[in-house]
Amino acid sequence: MSPLLVIVLRTLAGLGLLLLNGVVLIYMLRKVLAHLHLRIGPNRVGPWGVFQTSMDVVKLLTKEDFRPATADKWLFRLAPLLIFVPSFMAYLVIGFSPTWHFANLDTGVLFVFAVLSFVPIGIMMAGWASNSKWSLIGGMRAAGQQIAYEVPLLLSVLGVVMLAGSLDLKVIVESQAGLWLGFLPKWFILPQFLGFWLFAIAALAESNQTPFDMSEAESELVTGFANEYSGMRFGFMFLAEFSNLFVSCAVGTTLFFGGWLLPGLEHNAVALALGPIVFMVKVYLGIFCMMWIRGTLPRIRIDQMLSFAWKALIPLSLAWVVIFAVILKAVRA
Amino acid sequence: MIWGLGFFRAMGVTMRNMFRPTMTVQYPDEHLVIPERARWALAHKFDESGAPKCTACLICERECPDHIIHMTVSGDAASGKHIDEYRYELGACMMCGLCVAACPFDAIEMSHEYELATPDPDKLIRILLRDVDAASGKRAKEVAPVAAREAGAPGEPGAPSADGRGDGDA
Numbered sequence: 001m002s003p004l005l006v007i008v009l010r011t012l013a014g015l016g017l018l019l020l021n022g023v024v025l026i027y028m029l030r031k032v033l034a035h036l037h038l039r040i041g042p043n044r045v046g047p048w049g050v051f052q053t054s055m056d057v058v059k060l061l062t063k064e065d066f067r068p069a070t071a072d073k074w075l076f077r078l079a080p081l082l083i084f085v086p087s088f089m090a091y092l093v094i095g096f097s098p099t100w101h102f103a104n105l106d107t108g109v110l111f112v113f114a115v116l117s118f119v120p121i122g123i124m125m126a127g128w129a130s131n132s133k134w135s136l137i138g139g140m141r142a143a144g145q146q147i148a149y150e151v152p153l154l155l156s157v158l159g160v161v162m163l164a165g166s167l168d169l170k171v172i173v174e175s176q177a178g179l180w181l182g183f184l185p186k187w188f189i190l191p192q193f194l195g196f197w198l199f200a201i202a203a204l205a206e207s208n209q210t211p212f213d214m215s216e217a218e219s220e221l222v223t224g225f226a227n228e229y230s231g232m233r234f235g236f237m238f239l240a241e242f243s244n245l246f247v248s249c250a251v252g253t254t255l256f257f258g259g260w261l262l263p264g265l266e267h268n269a270v271a272l273a274l275g276p277i278v279f280m281v282k283v284y285l286g287i288f289c290m291m292w293i294r295g296t297l298p299r300i301r302i303d304q305m306l307s308f309a310w311k312a313l314i315p316l317s318l319a320w321v322v323i324f325a326v327i328l329k330a331v332r333a
Numbered sequence: 334m335i336w337g338l339g340f341f342r343a344m345g346v347t348m349r350n351m352f353r354p355t356m357t358v359q360y361p362d363e364h365l366v367i368p369e370r371a372r373w374a375l376a377h378k379f380d381e382s383g384a385p386k387c388t389a390c391l392i393c394e395r396e397c398p399d400h401i402i403h404m405t406v407s408g409d410a411a412s413g414k415h416i417d418e419y420r421y422e423l424g425a426c427m428m429c430g431l432c433v434a435a436c437p438f439d440a441i442e443m444s445h446e447y448e449l450a451t452p453d454p455d456k457l458i459r460i461l462l463r464d465v466d467a468a469s470g471k472r473a474k475e476v477a478p479v480a481a482r483e484a485g486a487p488g489e490p491g492a493p494s495a496d497g498r499g500d501g502d503a
């Protein structure tokens with residue numbers, strides 16, 4: 001096959017995965033939240049309502065693409081793309097098995113976080129261009145929040161990078177192979193327990209999930225930055241949100257839960273062939289936990305959230321990086 | 334108390350809920366049992382032969398605070414009254430139940446018919462009775478008036494207090 005065709009096919013596969021994930025995750029979110037709240041959730045379209053989100057996609061595609069008269073024409077059109085494209089690019093480095101990945105970068109970890117830090121720019125652009133006070137407040141909150149939580153997110157990952165000695169996601173997964181004491185999987189969550197919690201909190205904030213969904217905050221800002229959008233432009237933003245959720249959980253699985261590896265079966269050919277399924281199961285368990293948190297905790301205030309990031313999370317993650325570096329050096333010396 | 338424990342307790346609560354049965358009532362398919370004393374649309378009571386128990390005394394019409402009950406009656410008490418029309422403006426009714434409380438012959442009730450929304454405003458004016466003979470006051474008198482029965486007035490036949498006191502075995 002020509003290299004160009006390979007690139008096109010891989011891009012389409014990534015896009016398909018993103019769209020499928022979006023459809024499945026929205027259905028899953030509605031069902032999980034409903035059952036956490038003693039409700040039923042969608043159950044009218046198809047058996048158990050499984051076609052609900054597909055119908056929602058059709059609805060979004062056929063809806064009028066409306067732009068408010070006072071909105072900034074070009075920024076308003078550009079913003080959904082700027083939100084959607086980075087979250088799509090982040091799929092590039094996710095490894096589903098030793099051989100299944102769209103591209104293998106030596107600096108995969110760095111790439112994911114670098115690309116995802118574009119998202120707040122798009123959100124802020126959407127908020128500004130909509131020329132509505134709710135959108136603007138949502139956009140500003142997104143910028144403040146995501147910049148604040150990017151720092152502990154990156155710092156919490158440094159411990160894993162130190163352990164694996166690489167920024168390559170494939171190398172990080174492969175260095176988690178094996179067992180400790182014969183029964184504990186050598187996953188990085190065990191030495192990096194505190195790092196994992198810091199990562200989980202920061203990832204929740206980065207992917208705009210409750211209790212940190214300040215930029216949407218349905219009950220106070222309607223839908224925040226997406227307020228003035230309709231049709232597929234809104235769909236892109238919605239899709240990007242769920243794709244960010246997937247990427248956060250995929251990165252978390254890769255860094256802390258051994259990616260596609262089943263503990264103790266690292267050299268088993270069948271286990272390796274089932275790698276993508278193992279990986280997806282782990283990712284979806286992580287997503288379920290995020291939805292579980294979303295169905296449990298109330299939204300905190302924006303000032304509480306920012307002071308928590310700057311006064312607690314960042315010092316804690318900095319301290320953890322220093323302490324862990326010293327411990328690692330002492331153990332390995 | 335360890336800081337942060339509340340988070341895990343809250344997560345436990347929602348996870349327990351996840352495995353409890355849902356409490357949603359899927360309304361058009363399922364209905365809640367409404368309380369016995371719920372007051373909805375006004376309806377007439379009928380005796381065993383299917384004749385209305387209404388004697389056309391017009392007390393409900395006078396009692397209604399909204400003036401939404403309109404009776405057209407012909408004939409007189411001596412020769413027997415005839416109800417030409419018993420008109421009830423459902424759309425203006427506030428379901429207070431004063432007409433039922435006032436009825437001396439226990440002839441009307443607040444029914445449990447509660448799915449009253451309709452796209453046709455004319456359906457909100459109901460003719461409950463049309464062109465029927467009213468029950469005679471004498472026959473209906475055998476049933477004690479509602480207010481008297483509820484108060485348990487002394488001297489009322491069958492009132493429990495009167496029976497108890499007359500017994501000398503104790």
